[in-house]
Amino acid sequence: MKLTNRGISWMVLLTICLVHATACKNTDDVGNPDNETEEDKLNELTITIPPGGNSWVVNRVEENSSVITESGIHNWTELNSVIRTYFKTSTTGDLYIGLNMKVPSGTSVVRVTVGQQSEEISVSGEEYTTHYVGTFKIAEPGYHFIEIQGVSKEGTYVGDIDNILIGGEATTGETTFVKDDFYFGRRGPSVHLRYEMPENKDVQWFYNEVTVPEGEDVEGSFFMANGFGQGYFGMQVNSESERRILFSVWSPYNTQNPDDIPDEYKIILLGKGNDVVTGEFGNEGSGGQSYLRHNWQAGNTYQFLLKGEPSNNNSTDFTAYFFAPEAGEWKLIASFRRPFTSTYLTDLHSFLENFKPETGFISRRGQYANQWVYDTEGTWHEMNKATFTADATARSGARLDYAGGADSDIFFMQNCGFFDENTAVDTDHERAISGNLPAVDFSQLEVPSLPELPTYLDKTNWQVVGFSSEETVGEGDNGRASLLIDRDNSTYWHSCWSTCDQTYGYPHEIVVDMAQPYQADGFSFVQRNGSRKVEDIEILISNDNSQWESLGNFVLEQTASVQDVALPESKTFRYFKVVFNAAHDEERFASMAEIGIFAR
The missing domain is CATH 2.60.120 (Jelly Rolls)
Known part of the structure; x- marks a missing residue:
């Protein structure tokens, strides 16, 4: 085919344009992270931020103890829970973000926000996998937070996040976050x-x-x-x-x-x-x-x-x-x-x-x-x-x-x-x-005086004659009701929780026979040196284990130290009953190390 001068001119022009376009693209591509593949950016997520030391549910503070754990974000069920992870950078630029995440059931959609920019990702799978979220801009050095919120879920849980990963130009300087000792962090x-x-x-x-x-x-x-x-x-x-x-x-x-x-x-x-x-x-x-x-x-x-x-x-x-x-x-x-x-x-x-x-x-x-x-x-x-x-x-x-x-x-x-x-x-x-x-007048300050010390009554002949339940298997040498009056603060009674004939919850109760009537000015309690501390109690007294007089309700502190509960007036009785109405941990189990009475 014979080319005319006009055709040659068009081909030359097209060739020049193609060469110029290729040259321009190659020039623009140099050092442009926008042209990096997702796999490239995943490989640059070189910094791991553990949520256990750096994340909080900021709009539902009461969830922090259950959702943010030492091993990451778990028990996450609410779509309106806003979780923020904090870190500090000394440089600016692009920030790559990934989530090492799994979803126990179905598929969840999660929104991730940094500053004014948000990205959404869809996550499924029961094994932890690193999911690339997107590229964000860090305009100023200082503290920043990555905000995570569920958009939708198919199962009970939104998902579990093991770690949050970051990379990119914004992380090339010093990056600050809590790496260990999460409690104090x-x-x-x-x-x-x-x-x-x-x-x-x-x-x-x-x-x-x-x-x-x-x-x-x-x-x-x-x-x-x-x-x-x-x-x-x-x-x-x-x-x-x-x-x-x-x-x-x-x-x-x-x-x-x-x-x-x-x-x-x-x-x-x-x-x-x-x-x-x-x-x-x-x-x-x-x-x-x-x-x-x-x-x-x-x-x-x-x-x-x-x-x-x-x-x-x-x-x-x-x-x-x-x-x-x-x-x-x-x-x-x-x-x-x-x-x-x-x-x-x-x-x-x-x-x-x-x-x-x-x-x-x-x-x-x-x-x-x-x-x-x-x-x-x-x-x-x-x-x-x-x-x-x-x-x-x-x-x-x-x-x-x-x-x-x-x-x-x-x-x-x-x-x-x-x-x-x-x-x-x-x-x-x-x-x-x-x-x-x-403006202090020392002469007008109240001068403290030594309190009258109580005399704790001997419990040698006392017997536990009634109880709502006791644990005879799961607490080893502990758990039995009789340990409440054994004069040993290191042993304890525990309500039944294994091999029980039914489910036992609050209120629990204990009845003690002191073998003879005593005049008392108060009761002493020693909580178990561990979990299951009781908060609210009622004390009742009797002389026949049949007719009971309530002395009122009292609150015990969450401590294993001796706690004396003084009565408004002295009482004489042979039997006493303690009803445990509520626990500090709000669970159904109860435990107590020792109960006694005192006179002044």
């Missing part, structure tokens, strides 16, 4: 202010003021005001309905279990204020504990006053007072005597911590102001210098959402919430001098 970093004390002075009193701004009183927060070398004193948010003023003193005996403390090392209660609950504590050292249930309010300023001075026989007495604007007067919390210690107040500090991992994604902040100490020479000294420190969670770099320092004439501390700007640990800070002397 989820609680978040604890922060402290260690005050500079006057030199060469014996400090007898320590005064501090705490204000929690509105909206910062997050459940699980402990705004500790007056810390000292042997204990701490501050206020907590314990639940939606309960707040406490807490004062504790450590035993000089080093143990995590208060039951292990020898008698000569135990903290002695010298006295306590009205409505104050006292007992023992463990897990972070052990010792004496006291608290007042008080509905303190965010935005109000509360005053804390602590006294510490040597006592007799190489011991030291520590006494705590609390002033609430709602009451308008100083209230005694408690006074404890610590053996094998002879000192005035030392190592004065404050701290802010979160003790509920379920709320570790929510920021909280406290203001600490007007710190003063009073020495044995009768002089007040203002403390306006402090060193900011933090715990191992912060120092290891697992969590970087912490801050503290001075703001005009107050100190402040902030933690949790995954905010970006933090404060260097071990830095010194100085607030402005206030000159506002504490």
Whole structure:
């Protein structure tokens, strides 16, 4: 075929265009991640974020204990549950995201959101498989979260997520998240202010003021005001309905279990204020504990006053007072005597911590102001210098959402919430001098006195003559009802749960015959040192095991320490019945180590 000049011109032009297009495409392809295949991006998911230490159900906090576990996201049934996984980047750019996920039954659709961008993936299969989600943009360095929510499901569960995987340019710098020790990682970093004390002075009193701004009183927060070398004193948010003023003193005996403390090392209660609950504590050292249930309010300023001075026989007495604007007067919390210690107040500090991992994604902040100490020479000294420190969670770099320092004439501390700007640990800070002397009249403070000690009655001839059930197989040497009165706090009764003739749930009950009538002023209870602690009980008494008089309902604390329940007036009786109505864990099982009665 003979080509005309016009045809040749068209072919040359077409060839030039094709070459130019190919050259342009090759040029654009160089370094363009958008042209990477999904398999390429899966291979770049080189960072594994474990949900167990970094994820929260943010809109249904009550689900965190069941949905977020050490091994990942499980028991996920609700489509409206919003799960966020937090991490921090030092660089920006593309972020690749994958989910190592399985679906027990059927197919689920999951939406993943970062910033304003969302992608949906369909997941099925009973084995864990890494599913590529998509490419997202990280525009600023700092903390970010990956939000996951179910869109649809065919089975009971949305799915299980073992790990969340990330990669891409945004992860080429330093990437921060909790890699281990998930319990403390989820609680978040604890922060402290260690005050500079006057030199060469014996400090007898320590005064501090705490204000929690509105909206910062997050459940699980402990705004500790007056810390000292042997204990701490501050206020907590314990639940939606309960707040406490807490004062504790450590035993000089080093143990995590208060039951292990020898008698000569135990903290002695010298006295306590009205409505104050006292007992023992463990897990972070052990010792004496006291608290007042008080509905303190965010935005109000509360005053804390602590006294510490040597006592007799190489011991030291520590006494705590609390002033609430709602009451308008100083209230005694408690006074404890610590053996094998002879000192005035030392190592004065404050701290802010979160003790509920379920709320570790929510920021909280406290203001600490007007710190003063009073020495044995009768002089007040203002403390306006402090060193900011933090715990191992912060120092290891697992969590970087912490801050503290001075703001005009107050100190402040902030933690949790995954905010970006933090404060260097071990830095010194100085607030402005206030000159506002504490308005304390020491002569008007309530002086604690030693309580009248109860006499516990001998149980040698007692017998359990009735019970709703007992466990004779599943608890080994424990479980039988007779162990409730064997004078051994390490043994326990347990309601039947294996080889039972029926399903036993609350209420449970125990009937004891003391062999003869006794006059009693109260009952003593020792919860099992483990699970299945009882919360609500009713006590009844009788002289014939037939006609019963109810003495009322009482609440037991979730502790294995001895708990005395005082009666309004002395009662004489031979039989007593304890009805267990509810448990702290809200399960149907009950357990108790020991029951007794006492006289004064």
